[in-house]
Amino acid sequence: MTELQAEQAAVVPRIESQSQRSRYRDVLIALAAFAVLAILPMLTGSKALLDFVIRCSAFGLFATSLNLLVGFTGMVSFGHGMFFGLGAYGFGLIMQRSGLPVPVAFVATLVITTLIAAVIGAICVRLKEIYFAFVTLAFQMLIHSTILSWVSLTGGDQGLRGGIPRPAFFGVDLSNHVHLYITSCALLVIGLLLMRQIAQSPFGYTLRMIRDNATRASFIGIDVWRAKLTIFVLAALFASTGGIIMALFVSGAYPEFAYWTISGEGIFINMLGGVTTFLGPMVGTVLLLILNDTVTRLTEYYGIVLGIVILFFAIGLRKGLMDFVVEWYARRRDGSGE
Amino acid sequence: MLEIRSLSKSFGGVKATDNVTLDFADGSLTAVIGPNGAGKSTFFNLITGALKPDSGQILLNGVDMAGRSPPDIVRHGIGRAFQVASIFPSLTVQETMLAAVCADQRRASVLHRRFPLAETRDRAEHAMELLGLASKRNRTAATLSHGDQKLLDIALALVLDPKVLLLDEPTAGMGTEERWRMIDKVRELWETQKITVVFIEHDMDIVFKIAPEIVVLCYGRILATGTPDAIRRNEAVIEAYLGTEHHAGAAV
Amino acid sequence: MLPLDLDALTGCLASSACLVTQTTSGFIIGMLLFLVAVGLTLIFGVLKVVNFSHGAFYMFGAYFAMTAYQVTGSFALAMLCGAAGTALLGLIFERVFMSRVYGSDVLMQLLVCYAFVLIFDDVVRMIWGPEFKSMGMPAAFQVAPLFIAGGVVPPYYLLLIGVALVAAVILGLGLARTRIGKVIRAAAHNPGMVSALGINTGLIYGGVFALGGMLAGLAGALAAPVRSLTPGMGFSVLIESFIVTVIGGMGSILGALIGAILIGMIRSFGSLGFPLFTEGLMYLFMVIVLVSRPTGLFGKEVA
Numbered sequence: 001m002t003e004l005q006a007e008q009a010a011v012v013p014r015i016e017s018q019s020q021r022s023r024y025r026d027v028l029i030a031l032a033a034f035a036v037l038a039i040l041p042m043l044t045g046s047k048a049l050l051d052f053v054i055r056c057s058a059f060g061l062f063a064t065s066l067n068l069l070v071g072f073t074g075m076v077s078f079g080h081g082m083f084f085g086l087g088a089y090g091f092g093l094i095m096q097r098s099g100l101p102v103p104v105a106f107v108a109t110l111v112i113t114t115l116i117a118a119v120i121g122a123i124c125v126r127l128k129e130i131y132f133a134f135v136t137l138a139f140q141m142l143i144h145s146t147i148l149s150w151v152s153l154t155g156g157d158q159g160l161r162g163g164i165p166r167p168a169f170f171g172v173d174l175s176n177h178v179h180l181y182i183t184s185c186a187l188l189v190i191g192l193l194l195m196r197q198i199a200q201s202p203f204g205y206t207l208r209m210i211r212d213n214a215t216r217a218s219f220i221g222i223d224v225w226r227a228k229l230t231i232f233v234l235a236a237l238f239a240s241t242g243g244i245i246m247a248l249f250v251s252g253a254y255p256e257f258a259y260w261t262i263s264g265e266g267i268f269i270n271m272l273g274g275v276t277t278f279l280g281p282m283v284g285t286v287l288l289l290i291l292n293d294t295v296t297r298l299t300e301y302y303g304i305v306l307g308i309v310i311l312f313f314a315i316g317l318r319k320g321l322m323d324f325v326v327e328w329y330a331r332r333r334d335g336s337g338e
Numbered sequence: 339m340l341e342i343r344s345l346s347k348s349f350g351g352v353k354a355t356d357n358v359t360l361d362f363a364d365g366s367l368t369a370v371i372g373p374n375g376a377g378k379s380t381f382f383n384l385i386t387g388a389l390k391p392d393s394g395q396i397l398l399n400g401v402d403m404a405g406r407s408p409p410d411i412v413r414h415g416i417g418r419a420f421q422v423a424s425i426f427p428s429l430t431v432q433e434t435m436l437a438a439v440c441a442d443q444r445r446a447s448v449l450h451r452r453f454p455l456a457e458t459r460d461r462a463e464h465a466m467e468l469l470g471l472a473s474k475r476n477r478t479a480a481t482l483s484h485g486d487q488k489l490l491d492i493a494l495a496l497v498l499d500p501k502v503l504l505l506d507e508p509t510a511g512m513g514t515e516e517r518w519r520m521i522d523k524v525r526e527l528w529e530t531q532k533i534t535v536v537f538i539e540h541d542m543d544i545v546f547k548i549a550p551e552i553v554v555l556c557y558g559r560i561l562a563t564g565t566p567d568a569i570r571r572n573e574a575v576i577e578a579y580l581g582t583e584h585h586a587g588a589a590v
Numbered sequence: 591m592l593p594l595d596l597d598a599l600t601g602c603l604a605s606s607a608c609l610v611t612q613t614t615s616g617f618i619i620g621m622l623l624f625l626v627a628v629g630l631t632l633i634f635g636v637l638k639v640v641n642f643s644h645g646a647f648y649m650f651g652a653y654f655a656m657t658a659y660q661v662t663g664s665f666a667l668a669m670l671c672g673a674a675g676t677a678l679l680g681l682i683f684e685r686v687f688m689s690r691v692y693g694s695d696v697l698m699q700l701l702v703c704y705a706f707v708l709i710f711d712d713v714v715r716m717i718w719g720p721e722f723k724s725m726g727m728p729a730a731f732q733v734a735p736l737f738i739a740g741g742v743v744p745p746y747y748l749l750l751i752g753v754a755l756v757a758a759v760i761l762g763l764g765l766a767r768t769r770i771g772k773v774i775r776a777a778a779h780n781p782g783m784v785s786a787l788g789i790n791t792g793l794i795y796g797g798v799f800a801l802g803g804m805l806a807g808l809a810g811a812l813a814a815p816v817r818s819l820t821p822g823m824g825f826s827v828l829i830e831s832f833i834v835t836v837i838g839g840m841g842s843i844l845g846a847l848i849g850a851i852l853i854g855m856i857r858s859f860g861s862l863g864f865p866l867f868t869e870g871l872m873y874l875f876m877v878i879v880l881v882s883r884p885t886g887l888f889g890k891e892v893a
Binding site (some may be wrong): 030070076122123126129130131134135138139141142145146148149151156266267268271302303304306307308313314315318 | 640660687690691693696697700701702703704706707708709711712715716818829833836840864866867869870873874876877880881884885
């Protein structure tokens with residue numbers, strides 16, 4: 001009895017300090033990760049490696065934001081890639097046509113994304129499960145078709161050509177490869193930190209409740225529709241940021257950025273890395289890009305190799321890599337504890 | 339407290355709730371009984387907003403709840419637990435409680451702070467103690483026993499400090515001994531928390547022993563209301579529903 | 591904003607010749623889509639699996655038919671090979687791979703399908719090469735086109751529409767009248783009950799995949815003389831038949847037929863009025879249907 005009371009007394013203050021500490025810990029990890037990424041250009045002259053990290057930033061932000069929907073809220077979106085494309089095209093068009101400074105164009109792109117995501121989301125989040133997947137896919141393809149047919153604005157199937165102007169701001173010159181690299185890393189780290197905050201906030205737990213049992217969530221007073229719409233828009237913002245990085249990287253935007261395969265790859269990255277851990281999608285991104293780069297170099301039959309790898313995960317492991325690692329670690333820890 | 343006025347709902351011509359008028363007094367404990375398909379669950383679904391009534395009023399302290407959404411009704415103070423324990427399988431008991439209090443304090447969409455919030459802990463703690471779940475706080479809901487999941491479901495309703503608590507078959511799927519433990523718990527909660535409790539129950543022994551008030555539903559209509567003694571003597575009830583069970587109940 | 595050519599569209603609607611030509615072309619698009627979509631919808635209805643690799647059966651059907659035609663010179667044999675080969679492929683695919691992921695997450699099922707889309711495309715590339723191939727029109731159909739109300743209709747188109755319609759009727763009757771058809775419909779309705787009745791569900795599931803594969807293969811074989819063959823040709827067909835099933839209602843055969851004809855007409859007439867936005871029209875239509883009736887035009891309402 002006294003033991004129980006003592007335990008409970010200890011639990012109460014622990015709650016508060018724990019949540020504070022977890023935040024500091026995340027910020028420290030983020031700073032350390034950024035520091036490591038930032039000194040990388042001094043250690044290596046490899047442009048290919050830096051390019052790889054920039055692509056990881058773009059797809060990592062995209063895939064992690066998709067996991068806020070898929071893994072945390074249980075909303076399997078097959079059209080999340082539309083916001084990746086929207087970010088790339090929105091940013092590219094603003095820079096090409098208006099000559100605004102980069103940070104202003106960045107913010108303007110996010111504002112546009114918010115508006116479009118709010119409208120599309122308001123229509124989509126009403127639908128459940130597979131029908132939500134269908135309708136998001138349909139919207140993705142609608143946007144893709146619009147990009148293809150609105151030639152005067154988007155350049156149609158040729159994409160936004162002629163390069164995106166990248167005027168320097170605050171001493172940052174994005175046409176300089178190292179500057180672009182550092183900026184991408186900063187956006188990645190800040191984006192991940194913000195998404196981590198969302199996942200660990202009270203709202204993040206509201207999302208988990210909706211994923212587990214949306215009916216029950218509404219019976220404890222949660223407005224499920226509003227919560228789903230909110231995370232739909234928030235996730236769109238990070239996907240859009242990924243698209244902006246991609247547009248800066250290739251200095252253009254192409255219809256493939258808005259094609260459904262981007263969404264498919266996002267889902268695949270999530271499954272590869274695992275959806276139950278926050279960093280699973282990031283791990284999945286790195287894995288897929290390495291796989292992409294090495295396999296395309298080694299064989300022309302890329303599809304067969306990638307297909308077999310996917311089968312290994314889907315039929316063999318039946319879960320993503322990080323999920324597998326976490327479970328294995330938990331089993332080992334429990335085993336040695338006895 | 340809770341007044342139901344001419345509440346009706348039909349599904350394609352079948353009247354699941356037919357012109358029901360009922361009063362639940364402040365601090366009362368009422369059992370709702372009736373044969374399968376009597377419309378008991380529909381009745382609960384109408385009060386909690388899971389279904390929209392065709393007509394009628396649901397007055398909670400004079401405010402009409404009819405046609406409002408479930409979250410809205412919950413915030414006005416009508417909590418409910420489900421026949422099949424409705425919980426969040428991947429959250430731990432403690433997380434479930436803390437998140438529910440968060441929702442009740444209108445902090446479910448707070449983004450800038452970390453979960454759990456300090457101001458939610460006392461109420462969460464209190465609810466876990468009340469239901470005897472404190473020692474299982476770190477278990478995920480999916481790993482709890484059937485009985486504990488039912489308790490967690492009730493805790494989820496109770497932690498929101500409802501004025502009215504609706505329990506849909508709290509003893510469903512339990513063995514005899516477990517049933518009595520559960521129903522003692524319900525009675526204890528009713529006595530200590532001073533709230534209005536309405537529960538659906540199939541076990542007549544339980545109903546007649548612990549419920550001061552009984553409502554008998556049959557084909558969506560109210561057949562009878564009153565104390566256990568009055569219900570036991572009611573000819574219509576004996577006719578339509580109790581039958582041989584009546585004698586078994588009377589013998590106890 | 592969007593390139594729009596309403597003059598061409600209204601001009602066509604006013605001319606009977608153009609109307610006949612466009613309607614026929616809408617019908618052949620629609621009937622081919624129907625054959626693919628009906629398998630998709632059956633597989634979903636019975637197994638609750640969205641078979642994303644269904645387009646591969648269409649592709650294999652076309653390649654099998656081409657090879658069989660080149661070897662034997664018989665058109666009928668080519669059709670038979672296309673259909674039978676893909677039926678076998680569907681059976682193997684279901685028994686060896688898909689049956690392993692029924693219990694798990696929907697995403698895992700989609701991933702397995704996605705893996706096979708990649709693998710099948712590469713297998714075709716390995717066997718038949720990456721370049722465009724053509725089966726060529728069989729000699730029997732190299733005759734002068736028919737003129738119906740001034741519109742040009744190649745005889746092969748009529749055969750294609752006819753074969754697809756016959757397949758639709760046989761399928762519809764088979765499901766409604768035969769024992770196996772009733773079991774399949776029962777399985778779609780209530781999978782638990784069928785296994786409770788002592789019917790081998792594995793056999794049913796494999797059979798449904800074989801049937802779906804066969805119909806898609808038949809579509810590919812029928813399309814082989816009039817379309818060019820390329821690895822990845824299954825994909826656009828898959829996306830379109832996917833739209834068809836969503837519009838018609840997942841699991842509904844009548845819905846697949848109506849949806850396929852609707853999409854065929856949208857493609858055919860849309861290409862006149864909205865030359866670059868034809869695909870966009872289909873997706874727009876899909877969005878409108880999904881938003882107003884999430885379960886599709888002929889889908890069962892979810893209670």
